[in-house]
Amino acid sequence: SIRTLVFAKAGRGNAAVEKVAARTVAAGGTVLEVSEKVLAAITRRENPQMVVGVFAQQTVPLKDIRARDGDVWVALDRVRDPGNLGTVIRTIDAVGAKGVILVGDTTDPFSLETVRATMGSIFAVPVARATEQAFLAWRRDFSGLVVGTHLKGAVDYRSVDFSRGPVLLLMGNEQQGLPDSLAESCDRLLRIPQAGRADSLNLAVATGVMLFEIRRGALKLDTTETR
Secondary structure (H helix, E strand, O other): OEEEEEEEHHHOOOHHHHHHHHHHHHOOOEEEEEOHHHHHHHHOOOOOOOEEEEEOOOOOOHHHOOOOOOOEEEEEEOOOOHHHHHHHHHHHHHHOOOEEEEEOOOOOOOOHHHHHHHOOHHHOOOEEEEOHHHHHHHHOOOOOEEEEEOOOOOEEHHHOOOOOOOEEEEEOEOOOEOOHHHHOOOOEEEEOOOOOOOOOOOHHHHHHHHHHHHHHHHHHHHHHHHO
């Protein structure tokens, strides 16, 4: 739901801009025509795009999430970096996963930095927020496979069969990883083998690796069923 539309004077007469402006007014929103200098101040960019929109924040109640076969959800524990969160949301969109559950005190999913890192995927990926206690209560009714990456994980992430039922991928905080309470809620703790000296991967990179492996398993199932 759009609340405010701000556009540069150069956008005047643009059919797409005028269409959105009309929809904004019809929805009871505000339309502002401003200079590029004002747009630069709003967006914090020297060369801003012609149009900026302000939208109502929208989250999904955790209780309304009912995972089905083939669904993939990602739960993130206390993410601190908005760039990481935005990149994860973008990756969730890219692999066709269903959405993200933010557990505990996380960075704002609607902050400027997070939204920018999503590259528009914030509009396509459902976001739910929950306390750790509420998440663990919801997880007890999750009928599929719950996996998490952990430094103590004994199972290679490439050896798991992700092709049956819904999957919940649980990823930990950038500094501390998964706390014991969340790690114990996983059906399997996985590891991503590394060859160098680094002791861990960036959160967004590790989540991307896991999501594409889960997607590969789902595609394998599709191929098998087609045959």
